[in-house]
Amino acid sequence: MRGIIRTFTFVLISIFSTNYVLTSLFFAGDTKTFLVIAVALTLLYYLGKPLLATFGLPTRGIGFLFIATILTTLTLYVLTIFLPEFTIMETTLSDLIIFGFMLPSKSLTAFWSALFSAFIISMVYTFFEWLCASKK
Template structure:
């Protein structure tokens, strides 16, 4: 039970982070839509690692992050089909200054915003999972 609650908490933090950075996920007026999206992604990440390990796919590192991003993108797309209030919107990345170099703003289509949102969700989830990992 502790693992399920921890997983759901990480997904909620990831969803809030993705919406803070991109604001491309729109849940509509009904809070049930947000809860269903969070639950679906929580199930994906909770059952994903054991299934990936069963098929011999990576469960750590960059390989897992890539697979998790693809699976999260597919899950978000499927949720837009089944939940009429949940939509993936076009968005714009704002200017970014890194070490004195400015990266200009960029407009993203719905597909690219979903892909970047999925990457942020996967990255934040993986970071918190790594942060809470047990020391052996």
């Protein structure tokens, strides 16, 4: 039970941080839709690792991040089909300055918005999971 609550909390933080960075996920002001999306992603991440391990796929590192991004993108797309209140909108990435180098702003289509949103969700979730990993 503690693992599900922890996964749910990490997914909530991931969705909030994605909306802060990209503002591409639109829930139509409905808390129920937001919770359904959070529960769906929680199930994906909670059940995904054991399934990936069963098939011999990576459960850590860059390989897992790549697979998690693809699965999250597919999950978000399926949720847009079944939940009419949930949409993935076109967005614009603002200018980003890293160590003095400026990356210019970029307009993203709905597909790229979904892909970048899924990447941010996967990356934030994986980071928090790494922080709370037990030493074996």
